[in-house]
Amino acid sequence: MATPFLSSEEYDERAHELYNEGQYDAALDVLREGLNLYPESVELHIGAGFARLAREEYAWARRSFEVALVLDALHEEALAGLGETLLKFGMRDEAMKTFRKILDLGYEDDLDLVLQVGRALFREEMMDEAREFFEVAAREQKDLAEASACLGYVNHRLGNDDAALTHLRRALQLDEEHTEARIYLANILYDRGEYEPALNQLDLTTPDDHWDELGIWRFIELKKSIYKLKDGDGELRPWESRLGELSGEPDDIDEMLADIEQRVLEQEEARDKGQLELFGALLTDLIERKKDDIIEHSILMSDGAEYMGSWEHIVRDMRDASRQMAGRSLQEYMSNEARRGYSLTGVKIPTSDAESFIRGSANAGLLRIVR
Structure with missing residues (x-):
């Protein structure tokens, strides 16, 4: 049952919390309830768009973002959401026009939004365009570790490993706890045959920092080959345990x-x-x-x-x-x-x-x- 005592902002906040927890269905239920009471709330339409996008309901997501832009044609988050949705339909030119409109409106300093757009382009293998937005973020805030890390990722995918290593090392200078950048750096070093430097980087991570198996396999292999550790060595057990958690049984x-x-x-x-x-x-x-x-x-x-x-x-x-x-x-x-x-x-x-x-x-x- 709708709760008329909640404002549109409170509905948006509650849905945002659920979205961040990965509860997209529950978030969408809250947003629908809010929109029944506040059908002209731009924020609620945008929230519904991102919830639909997370559920891979791209046509409905597009509709939500377009409604939000009818209500506020210059809303930067609605533009970002619409652009990301257009990418899912293969409408790359239209998506880029939408994304660049965000910059034209003067939102270069909204670093979270600029990085969000860059990541969306990266996921769709549009590496040159992704680099453009990551460079905007890095230019706006020179000490932003995430922008440097993203430039490292995209340069690697573009085949420029020297630039990738420079940016990843810069990211770690700015934030030594940036484990994603450290693991990525280690994997590039491994692929270049620089095994000891790769192991030095992996040694600074913990098993729980890894969310795929590759870095863990390489850590175990390098520990065995460089330090001659044997199967079942106590130092390797936490890593082997984490590997089991990630690989699991086939579903x-x-x-x-x-x-x-x-x-x-x-x-x-x-x-x-x-x-x-x-x-x-x-x-x-x-x-x-x-x-x-x-x-x-x-x-x-x-x-x-x-x-x-x-x-x-x-x-x-x-x-x-x-x-x-x-x-x-x-x-x-x-x-x-x-x-x-x-x-x-x-x-x-x-x-x-x-x-x-x-x-x-x-x-x-x-x-x-x-x-």
């Missing part, structure tokens, strides 16, 4: 997708290959396996585990060592690991054959090929 959706993918692959193979083609492919594969068996390869995983043998034997051993995928087909295992690797690194890993899968995983930084 029902992951298993369903793996099952669907495997069935599609099997159907495509059955449809596309005639009996003679299949026989020829199997014969060729047999010859290649014999050749491959003569050459023994070796890889080193991020957790320090080492596998040796032919490419296919290595992948089979990797699968058998996985509690979740043991007993599944090699194709299922490679597809599952390729999805996981992409979520961690943004690098697509091929799964057409064992060698491509291993070389792709090495390119993504998930393992190292010794020979």
